[in-house]
Amino acid sequence: MSRAFNFCAGPATLPEPVLKQAQEEMLDWRGTGMSVMEMSHRSDEFVAIAEEAERDLRELAEIPEDYAVLFMQGGASSQFSTIPLNLLGDKTSADYVNTGIWSKKAIAEARRYGDVNVVASSEDSGFTTVPDPSGWRTRPDAAYLHYTPNETIGGLEFDFVPDSGDVPLVADMSSTILSRPLDVTRYGLIYAGAQKNIGPSGLVVVILRKDLLGKARKETPTMMNYQVIADNGSMYNTPATYSWYLAGLVFKWLKAQGGLEAMAERNERKARKLYRFIDDNDFYANPIEPRFRSRMNVPFTLADEALNRAFLEGAEARGLLNLKGHRSVGGMRASLYNAMPEAGVDALIDYMAEFAKEHG
Numbered sequence: 086m087s088r089a090f091n092f093c094a095g096p097a098t099l100p101e102p103v104l105k106q107a108q109e110e111m112l113d114w115r116g117t118g119m120s121v122m123e124m125s126h127r128s129d130e131f132v133a134i135a136e137e138a139e140r141d142l143r144e145l146a147e148i149p150e151d152y153a154v155l156f157m158q159g160g161a162s163s164q165f166s167t168i169p170l171n172l173l174g175d176k177t178s179a180d181y182v183n184t185g186i187w188s189k190k191a192i193a194e195a196r197r198y199g200d201v202n203v204v205a206s207s208e209d210s211g212f213t214t215v216p217d218p219s220g221w222r223t224r225p226d227a228a229y230l231h232y233t234p235n236e237t238i239g240g241l242e243f244d245f246v247p248d249s250g251d252v253p254l255v256a257d258m259s260s261t262i263l264s265r266p267l268d269v270t271r272y273g274l275i276y277a278g279a280q281k282n283i284g285p286s287g288l289v290v291v292i293l294r295k296d297l298l299g300k301a302r303k304e305t306p307t308m309m310n311y312q313v314i315a316d317n318g319s320m321y322n323t324p325a326t327y328s329w330y331l332a333g334l335v336f337k338w339l340k341a342q343g344g345l346e347a348m349a350e351r352n353e354r355k356a357r358k359l360y361r362f363i364d365d366n367d368f369y370a371n372p373i374e375p376r377f378r379s380r381m382n383v384p385f386t387l388a389d390e391a392l393n394r395a396f397l398e399g400a401e402a403r404g405l406l407n408l409k410g411h412r413s414v415g416g417m418r419a420s421l422y423n424a425m426p427e428a429g430v431d432a433l434i435d436y437m438a439e440f441a442k443e444h445g
């Protein structure tokens with residue numbers, strides 16, 4: 086068996102030691118005679134697994150006690166409606182920043198529930214930059230300000246945390262969470278679909294300030310009500326137990342790597358290497374304003390689009406997988422999440438250099 090370097094944007098590569106541990110524990114979790122998948126979510130064993138995962142996440146991200154951590158289902162996309170249903174409260178409007186495809190999806194869904202004010206958009210530039218916050222048309226009576234710190238498809242990442250004043254800041258961190266240290270206290274709510282930097286898809290982690298609980302609209306589905314989920318320790322119904330367990334293994338792995346500072350350093354190095362190579366080579370290009378280039382998702386184009394197929398086939402033959410860009414953007418995209426080793430980036434650069442030499 087050999088493991089490829091998988092550059093998929095999500096579901097994404099997981100740390101090999103995590104997969105090995107899951108494999109070892111698959112049939113018999115620590116002498117219980119069963120797989121975690123087969124355990125009651127109410128069992129002492131699973132409750133311990135769940136609590137340990139939350140503790141490790143709190144430690145990693147330095148999440149204060151006045152924040153709840155929820156392990157919900159339905160992916161990040163379900164939060165696009167869960168957030169307005171819970172946070173609009175007695176207000177009618179919310180502010181959104183539009184920096185790409187995921188912002189747009191969040192905006193479209195929120196419009197079903199309230200008056201959405203798009204405070205700024207970089208759509209005119211093809212989402213190659215982040216609008217200057219000095220020009221954002223925010224409203225002081227907004228229920229919250231929503232933004233997408235890392236646009237997974239466009240490869241655009243904020244290099245600052247917006248200042249939303251007293252308005253709670255809400256962030257879709259699906260593709261950037263745990264890639265570097267973060268100051269949770271700047272946010273009212275953080276959410277992240279698990280399949281990029283946390284674990285298997287379907288699970289979505291929500292971190293929210295407890296004073297934002299209890300504001301859900303009456304018609305909010307019970308399963309989407311943060312208060313209900315919080316009161317029940319994310320076990321109002323059967324949670325995604327196996328995904329939760331795997332997320333816990335990933336958190337342990339992150340701690341063993343030296344935590345988020347160490348990840349940030351490694352991620353910075355990986356991304357810098359690849360962008361430098363792209364910039365130094367006429368055959369490849371990345372359209373994003375350098376300051377806002379994503380360290381997690383690196384889109385790039387070839388000088389001749391007709392070579393895309395040959396590029397992908399050659400990559401695949403070397404075990405460099407899933408480099409095809411999103412269908413809406415085209416070109417290529419290399420996702421360099423926490424679990425992508427530096428050797429994977431080196432192998433990619435070697436291949437790109439060779440391909441450019443041959444076809445450039």
Ligand SMILES: *Cc1c(COP(=O)(O)O)cnc(C)c1O
Nearest residue numbers: 160161162187237257259260278
């Ligand atoms: C992947 C992703 C989503 C969608 O996640 P699902 O779990 O598929 O719903 C939303 N936002 C961002 C920024 C993403 O990267």
